[in-house]
Amino acid sequence: MTILFYILSALAVLSAVAVISFRQPVYSALSLVVTLFSLAGLYLTLHAEFLAIIQILTYAGAILILFIFIIMLLNLNKDELKEQTPALWRRIVLALLGGFLFAGLWWGVKKLSGDSAKLTEGFGSIASSGKLLFTEYVLAFEISGILLTVALIGALVLAKRRLNYLPEEKN
């Protein structure tokens, strides 16, 4: 089990770093897919099968596809994509800051001891999640439905708007 955890977490971290370091957005999108898959795997080790599936289905399946689709749609030309790498000092500063951030949070987290509680039978399975969703969280579930439709309409209205003026010519 632990080896699996380490592999997956290493994979996740590496691909996360890749996401932010690749110059081409397409490559970072793909590395994001890798991160999501590794996370799904981690969910499984945490007995959250339902969420692992959801993760793969919506995140990897829907959202990332949308990203890639957008990237392709905008068919950004070559030079446009290849933005100049940010100045060295900026990256160092940010890396340091990130490290500091990580250390701070980690310092907070490491105090957390606690052995794992005894799990009930069928914990995290789709059935129990489904039951919970439709009993305790039914209101939230419905509202999220509405949320999605609103987001859908919003996205449609925004993207569809026929711009009545031509975008300025890129200089």
Added chain:
Amino acid sequence: MSITHYLTLAIALFSIGLIGVVLRRNLLVAFMSIELMLNGANLSFIAFSRYLGDMQGQMAAFFIVILAAAEAAVGLAIIVLLFRRQGSVQSSVFQNLKDKVGV
């Protein structure tokens, strides 16, 4: 594996996402790093839910995923709009909210 490991990973993902947002000029990549941060948060939810033996964490994670989806849709629509308007997605191009110094 104890919860600290998972949480450490969550923190790592979160920090990387944060740095990504700040570092990258390209809006799309910034947007992806936001997704990364969200996933980091999701992971911590699920880790806690696992170690506390309580399904609520997973429910929260589930709703976050839904939220992420909605947010991604709208976000990308905006990015498309921005691209149409300015012809590029570099964040350095959109500066007209700049304060006119010394008015």
Added chain:
Amino acid sequence: MFNFFDQNILNFVIWTPLLGALLLLTIPQKQNLWIKRIALMTVSLTFLFSLHLVCYFKSSSGYQFEIFRPWIPAIGAYYALGVDGFSLWLVLLATLLMPIAVLFSMGSIKEKEKSFYFNLLILETAMLGTLCALDVFLFYLFWEAMLIPMYFLIGIFGHGRKVYAAIKFFIFTLIGSVLMLLAIVYLRQEAEGSFLLDHWSLLALSPQVQGVLFAAFALAFAIKVPLFPLHTWLPDAHTEAPTAGSMILAGVLLKMGTYGFVRFAIPLFPDALLVAKPWIATLAVVGIVYGALVAMVQKDMKRLVAYSSISHLGFVMLGLMALTPQAVTGATYQMVNHGLTSAGLFLMVGMLYDRTHTRLIADYGGIAKQVPLYTFVFLILTFASIALPGTNSFVGEFLILSGSLKELPYQTILATLGVIFGAVYMLWMVERVFFGPLKKDSLKGLKDMNWREVLCVLPIILLVVWMGVKPNFFLSKIEIATQTLTETVQQNQLAKQSLKLQK
């Protein structure tokens, strides 16, 4: 019915202008004739109410016509109003100048009358409220409320650098009053959560604390008085304000500073006053001489009268600082005199401005032949402003100087110099504007004063003479208030000295 009216006469006096202002709102803009009529009626009604104050003013110490109701119990603010010797005549001055201002601006303000008269009426309510408030929170509310209408009057209806002048006026006063607010809050906490002035006067504060609080109050009022270094807002505000605006500004608003000193700064902090007395007196005297000298070189008539106001109010401050019964009565009397004379002078300059649209002395010359009546009235006001015996200012100045020679000898001697320079700048201006050959033929067609302008100036001229020849009617009412003030301050100072002796 009558004693209901008598009970809250102050409510009538203070809130009638506000009612008038609200009534104005209901009238459409183009009916400017009705707007003028209603404005004039409201202010005249207020004046009639204030006459009631004078007739039934019993010459006994303490506040009269008191109104006392809890207002915001949570913070301990009461709706407390009252009038005594100090504020009585200032209220009368305000209610008298307002109809004159309205009557005059009926002829000179041609557009946007509705907002003009609306602002003027709100200003009157705020002024009267400030004068009658006995609860410091209410006082502060009205104090700040005064600024806004004045700001609009100068900002919209002024001329030249009116926006600059309006902003400068607003911010100058605001800085002072913000510090005062801090002191008020501290004092409220000292007086166990009550804003009432009577509770505050019972407080026994240590000299250091008194010093700081006095400084805060004094700064706020010093800006309004304009004491010497803080005076630069006055000339700008006066020159750019419309005639009615600068009349009220000079007539009443400047007196708020000295009134503030008399009502708050002096009685509440006697020990700090003992320390600060020579400094403020010196500043006042510097103001007298400085104001007079700088007035001499002004090119613009209104600016000259503005600087002369600084000089005259320097006398009032000297009187207040001397704290003898004569000096303080003289100072209060001089506040009213200066209100009349400078408002009158602004009125006259306003008349000239309406005819020729220029206030520069150089543009005039030898107009005495063209406008004899105007010259006659202007000369009377000039001699009233340089305190010729027989006019009102002389009585005030005499009382101030004779009262303060004992307490502040050197300052008083320097102050009497101001009397000479007063004559110099006024007469020099009169000579350049009125006497000598007719400078430009454009002045040939200058019309003399019409009946409306005569009606405006008449009350001022009558009062100037009446208050100069028979001042006792006015002085007797002020005298009681000064008696109580000087005694309370002397007692506290003596008490402190005896305390020090025992230590």
Added chain:
Amino acid sequence: MVLAWIILLPLLGALINGYHALSCRLRQQKVIHGMVNFVGVGLPFVAFLIALSQGIPFILGAEEPIRENLFSWISVGSLHIEAGLYLDRLSTLMVLIITGVGTLIHLYSIGYMKGDSGYAKYFAYLNLFLTSMLILVLGDNLLLLFLGWEGVGLCSYLLIGFWFEDKAKAQAGKKAFIVNRIGDVGFLLGIFALGVLLLPGAGENAVIFNFEYIESQIGLITVSKVFWLSAPFIITLFLFVGATGKSAQIPLYVWLPDAMAGPTPVSALIHAATMVTAGVYMIARMDFLFDVAPETLHIIAIIGASTALFAALIAMVQTDIKKVLAYSTVSQLGYMFLAMGVGAYAYGVFHLMTHAFFKACLFLGSGSVIHAMSGEQDIRKMGGLKKALPITSMTFLIATMTIAGLPPFAAFFSKDHILWKTYSHGHPILWVMGLLAAFGTAFYMFRLYILTFTGKSRVSEEAKAHLHESPFNMTFALIVLAVLSAVAGFLGLPEVLGGHDWIAHWLHLGSNAAEAHGASHSHTMELLLMGVSVAVATFAILLAFVLYRNGLEGPNKRARAMRPLHNLLTNKFYVDEIYDACVVRPIYYLSQSILFTVIDRKLIDEVLVNRSGRFLAWLGSCVSRIQNGFVNRYAFCFLLAFALMLGIWVFN
């Protein structure tokens, strides 16, 4: 209420005429001369009759002064100032002079101001002047005196600048008022010092500024101190400063010669007979106070003598007929102050009376000359007018002989008394200065007479055409005044010449100490000095005859010979220029470029107000640079803030 009527009548006249003048001017109507004359001259004449009726008992020896309390003017706390009137021998004399000479001059100005457009306005101002002068003289307390004091200052301002179209005349009026104001400030300080001394001791309703009350408190005053100096000295000095301003003594006399810009009757009334003597009256009225301040008296004597001499010298070379008389007034006032200075108050007042008569006569004479010459005032263009103006020249001659101090006439007695008292009170130098001044007076007066009336006529052709003797209403005043100035002397006939010096005993001013001190010198010395002064006068007259008998050629040649001295005198010792240079210009420069531009504009307005405003704006702008529209920059700020919070959380 009788005394009040003396004041109210001219006031009434002033109001009626004033209203009439203004309404006619507004309605562009002709002024009704008849009514104006009747009101303008009639009312002062009635006032004169009332004054006479009140004055007769005093002249016949009554002692008790008449008091009238009109109303309480100012009463604050323990300070009470009553508006009360007070008539005793001194003020009777003054009132009679004012109303008497005043009415004569009003009569005279009917003729003089006939064609003038501001005719009614003129009479209104003149009546107003009489009112304020009467208030000054009749007031029973120092403050009423000051009210009249500034009132006459106001009227002299209005009357000097009467023809205000002419810039110079308006400026002369302004100059007169301001110089008077400087003196009045000194006067005010004296009143305040007195107030400070007397107020604490005053009883519940004591009227502290009343002359009698001050006299009763004289003990307290003499012993107390004001600013480490002795009180009487300081108070009297301040009062004297006021007097120098009003009665044109050395430092503040510059306004009087310029005051000639006003119409001549005004100069006669205000700048010869009444207003300028206000200072002398004030000292005479407060003689008890000045007696206890010997140092001030000494100063007064010195200033008086030096003014007399100084003005006499300047008068010798003046070419404008009114300027000569103006400087002669200044010098005669010097004599009066000299008399006051040596403690001979009565003789000062006596000289005041005689001066009122002969100086008014001289001014009115010069007025009728100017009237005849249609405005010409330069004596170099006159000459031989005796034939054309017989009455004027005769009265002018009498007045000139009077002022020169020839025996039978009034000024001889009054001036001689003063010189004698100066000498007998042990001031020989001042006596010599007085004598020289007498010599100067005789010389310039006869020079004036000779040049205008006798000798070759230098009158221009068209002026000669309508040379005419003034009408009767003008010459009547001249004759009356000439007779008075001839006769008035016998009121003060000194014992040594057989008279019993009635005026001094009648006025009995000043403590007897000054009186007794004088008696020790023998009569022979007095006679001797009298002879000396007459000799000096006659010598001066002869000199004048010799020099100016045949026109101006001789004197002009001699003048060119001693050019520097002559220039110095003609330019009045450059006093005006000195004042202008070291007082007026520096103050103007100080206030223009230093006070106004530097302090007000630069220091306060620029630096404190605008600069602080701009500083805040600059501060704001550099903070706003952070928001440069970069989305990443904002994200970075979130990150920073988050890190900060984390740090805080971690470290405590």
